[in-house]
Amino acid sequence: MSIAMQPSLFDSPAVAPALGELGETVERTLLSEGAWVDVRPGWVAGSDALFSTLATDVPWRAEQRQMYERMVDVPRLVCWYGENSPLPDRILEEARDALSAHYRAELGEPFRTAGLCFYRDGKDSVAWHGDTIGRSKTEDTMVAILSLGEPRNLLLRPRGGGEASRRFQLGHGDLLVMGGSCQRTWEHAVPKTARAVGPRISVQFRPRGVA
Template identity: 70%
Template sequence: MRPALQASLFDGFDDVGLNDLGESVRRVTLTRGAWIDLRPGWMRGADELFERLREVVPWYAEKREMYERVVDVPRLLCFYDENAALPDPVLGQAKAALDAHYGEELGEAFRTAGLCLYRDGRDSVAWHGDRIGRSRTEDTMVAIISLGEPRSLMLRQRGGGGETIRQTLGHGDLIVMGGSCQRTWEHCVPKTARPVGPRISVQFRPFGVR
């Protein structure tokens, strides 16, 4: 049986859209040229959007070689390149709003969208930076909208040292990782033994950044 989503008390199901960015975004400066922006509750009707995406996105499972054996990737995936139609019109609106807000600072538009479905607390993503492509050597931005049940996104300096930052994200929250964040910091969504419902993350990236 598919796990149910616990709806947010503050999230309406009849109005899927975007709240303002602008001055509502809070920037947290990290070390070594990295930063994150936070905008809680950016997506209105986020739980309704979650249900729509869970139904219409062609989710697929991947396998990956790890420690000389092939294992299942602990989440479902779907990737939309720059020429693909996004699975819901509001994601196009979100991309346009992110381009308008960050375009001058980023110097380009967001081009691709990667979606992950975390089915329960056993699904996760290990410590990593999005360092495939030019983000290995250049500053960039990755914008993530969290839909569904809140989960912890952890951040730590690459190579160790310093504090570990925990951000709980869900029900339409936005986080943007910018500057050198993908090169000099790592992030993860850890497994949890707590009973949690499903979550979808939508990650917007510039071209050539994975």
């Protein structure tokens, strides 16, 4: 798949993808009820080249879901890589391993799976939710999101509804990690937008049994 994207002023498809440091470059925001969010802007240099590779090489698929009495299209393309599946680019395997090393003391286990979402334009989105299928329904855990391509807003709010209380604009190699009780006590969303925006790919790394 080939989709036009506005390149970053600080990046280029000609730059080979490479990971930056984590450590003290990661900034943590404490939420409520034991939830937190880490952000590391521009973690992947050469992210536009990685975006182009994934957009072309990943076997993207469209899904449908039941809504009331009819089936509707899921407003994004998806692809899932289980823990024994090779990832579509070596830099994603390096990213998974680097995240596992950085969060080993807190998480106590490695990141093992990768779910990819392709937001083709502003009409593609994901509604308010927490990743509470599996162990994260009852246990603290982490979900690490690597954002590539055009920046989009990721919103967070305490579970139970209401307006977003946290907003992060993510793209071009930015990293965001939701940890602690975040999946149980908070919700997140990538809303639709009427603005003219280009495509974005998110890569979500999760431990075993978290979906």
